[in-house]
Amino acid sequence: MSETLLSMRKITKRFPGVLANDEISFDLFKGEIHALVGENGAGKTTLMKILYGLYSPDSGEIYIKGKRITIKNPKEAINGGIGMVHQHFMLVPPFTVLENIIIGEETKKFGLLDESLPAEKIKALMEKNGLIVDLNSRVEDVPVGLQQRVEILKILYRGAEILVFDEPTAVLTPQEVEDLFKTFRQLISQGKGIVFISHKLDEVLEIADRITVIRKGRVIKTLNRDEATKSLIAELMVGKPVLLEVSRPDVKEGPAVLEVKYLSLQDYRKVNILTDVSFTVHAGEIYGIAGVEGNGQTELVEVIAEAAPILHGDILLNGESITNWDVRQRREAGISHIPEDRHRYGLLLPFSLAENLTLGMHHKEPFVNRFQIINKNKIREHAKAVIEKFDIRTPSELTTALALSGGNQQKVIVARELSTEPKLLLAAQPTRGVDIGATEFIHNQLMIAKKEGRAVLLVSADLDEVMSLSDRIGVMFKGRIIKEFEREKTTKEEIGFYMMGEKEHAGN
Numbered sequence: 001m002s003e004t005l006l007s008m009r010k011i012t013k014r015f016p017g018v019l020a021n022d023e024i025s026f027d028l029f030k031g032e033i034h035a036l037v038g039e040n041g042a043g044k045t046t047l048m049k050i051l052y053g054l055y056s057p058d059s060g061e062i063y064i065k066g067k068r069i070t071i072k073n074p075k076e077a078i079n080g081g082i083g084m085v086h087q088h089f090m091l092v093p094p095f096t097v098l099e100n101i102i103i104g105e106e107t108k109k110f111g112l113l114d115e116s117l118p119a120e121k122i123k124a125l126m127e128k129n130g131l132i133v134d135l136n137s138r139v140e141d142v143p144v145g146l147q148q149r150v151e152i153l154k155i156l157y158r159g160a161e162i163l164v165f166d167e168p169t170a171v172l173t174p175q176e177v178e179d180l181f182k183t184f185r186q187l188i189s190q191g192k193g194i195v196f197i198s199h200k201l202d203e204v205l206e207i208a209d210r211i212t213v214i215r216k217g218r219v220i221k222t223l224n225r226d227e228a229t230k231s232l233i234a235e236l237m238v239g240k241p242v243l244l245e246v247s248r249p250d251v252k253e254g255p256a257v258l259e260v261k262y263l264s265l266q267d268y269r270k271v272n273i274l275t276d277v278s279f280t281v282h283a284g285e286i287y288g289i290a291g292v293e294g295n296g297q298t299e300l301v302e303v304i305a306e307a308a309p310i311l312h313g314d315i316l317l318n319g320e321s322i323t324n325w326d327v328r329q330r331r332e333a334g335i336s337h338i339p340e341d342r343h344r345y346g347l348l349l350p351f352s353l354a355e356n357l358t359l360g361m362h363h364k365e366p367f368v369n370r371f372q373i374i375n376k377n378k379i380r381e382h383a384k385a386v387i388e389k390f391d392i393r394t395p396s397e398l399t400t401a402l403a404l405s406g407g408n409q410q411k412v413i414v415a416r417e418l419s420t421e422p423k424l425l426l427a428a429q430p431t432r433g434v435d436i437g438a439t440e441f442i443h444n445q446l447m448i449a450k451k452e453g454r455a456v457l458l459v460s461a462d463l464d465e466v467m468s469l470s471d472r473i474g475v476m477f478k479g480r481i482i483k484e485f486e487r488e489k490t491t492k493e494e495i496g497f498y499m500m501g502e503k504e505h506a507g508n
């Protein structure tokens with residue numbers, strides 16, 4: 001019998017209008033990776049925030065190595081050997097990696113800050129767990145995958161034995177996911193235990209020893225790895241069988257809607273972010289951008305969505321140059337945008353869902369009358385309809401965006417951007433963080449948009465998603481589109497090859 005590191009017993013937590021955790025019991029063994037899966041809003045993050053002392057349960061008990069403890073705040077969780085890597089990192093961007101790791105735990109020598117001892121200890125942790133990062137870089141200059149390593153080092157530095165990862169892979173490239181899993185394996189070989197939350201069931205099946213499925217706040221089942229399959233997990237999550245495919249409508253392409261011509265962009269350090277990017281998206285077409293994250297995709301979408309000081313080039317919408325237009329003009333002309341970073345853009349967290357769902361349309365009829373007076377009823381009616389259609393899990397349309405689970409927040413943005421009936425839809429990572437049911441729904445909505453003759457620019461780190469939805473695919477590498485494919489005339493392997501830059505010059 002394995003030693004039980006953690007045991008949560010009958011944890012219940014109620015929020016206004018929602019029973020987020022309903023007598024959940026959950027164990028973690030020494031040397032185990034235990035995946036926690038469930039639909040958006042099922043209660044995964046809530047359970048882990050209770051463990052980390054961010055929420056207090058209404059009832060229930062927590063035992064660490066058989067000893068009952070109460071955890072009133074993260075400090076107490078850390079003292080109990082619990083560490084959590086949140087999806088949105090809690091680092092201080094202008095500080096160095098070293099400073100971020102030791103923050104709050106600094107050792108002093110003769111009253112002066114001593115960084116030599118911690119640096120030694122951290123270097124040992126890096127070696128042991130495959131978490132190499134330059135200690136002297138500023139966190140803001142370090143890519144996301146490495147920032148996550150800093151978060152992991154931070155909790156290991158504080159002696160965590162129980163490590164909680166809330167959707168850690170959502171922001172990682174496939175290679176980084178593999179590296180993270182290597183680290184996971186090293187950690188459990190040292191007798192630590194890992195709780196792994198993810199919506200990507202392939203990953204769960206690859207790495208987890210046990211899988212606990214929760215639905216609407218309750219534990220449905222805990223499966224051993226060898227009895228689990230993707231469709232079984234999906235079915236337990238949703239409560240009914242789930243189809244994991246999209247049907248592609250046959251649509252005749254219309255005229256060019258978006259034309260990007262020789263677009264070049266530099267960052268503030270005068271480093272090229274985009275170089276001579278050219279492509280066209282037609283009405284009724286989904287144009288997918290494949291590429292390893294950080295090769296200019298994010299900036300490309302932002303430059304089309306909002307004004308930016310480009311170096312040269314032109315952006316045309318329905319034949320007219322919009323390069324010098326501001327965001328509002330672009331939105332009014334029919335561009336909608338599902339942004340990649342839903343926390344920085346896209347949502348006003350302290351505002352209600354009703355307000356968030358009409359953001360950017362709130363000054364237009366029917367939401368205002370001809371005297372520009374806001375019609376609150378119309379706004380609420382619209383919100384109710386969208387919540388229903390997109391299956392957004394919320395107590396009401398007056399709930400704040402802040403009170404929604406991560407995936408439901410994402411659904412709010414997708415719903416709003418699709419409901420503007422755009423001519424051009426910019427969809428950046430549209431299904432990041434959403435559960436399989438919602439992913440299927442969003443995919444179908446993109447197909448409907450195509451069928452209705454809208455032009456869609458899809459950027460996704462998920463190559464399967466790009467392959468299954470796009471009509472044409474442009475591969476981005478180092479700020480250039482190095483190759484363009486028709487979907488039927490290529491394979492995942494071929495695209496993967498270009499994504500790594502292997503054929504950087506072959507197409508030129």
Ligand SMILES: Nc1ncnc2c1ncn2[C@@H]1O[C@H](COP(=O)(O)OP(=O)(O)OP(=O)(O)O)[C@@H](O)[C@H]1O
Nearest residue numbers: 015020040041042043044045046403404405406407
């Ligand atoms: N601070 C809060 N205030 C009010 N309600 C909340 C709060 N946090 C979570 N909830 C609600 O509790 C329920 C569970 O949310 P939770 O964030 O735990 O879901 P989740 O399983 O992590 O989902 P996701 O996969 O979307 O991240 C949801 O209905 C959510 O709206």
Ligand SMILES: [Mg+2]
Nearest residue numbers: 044045405406
């Ligand atoms: Mg969550």
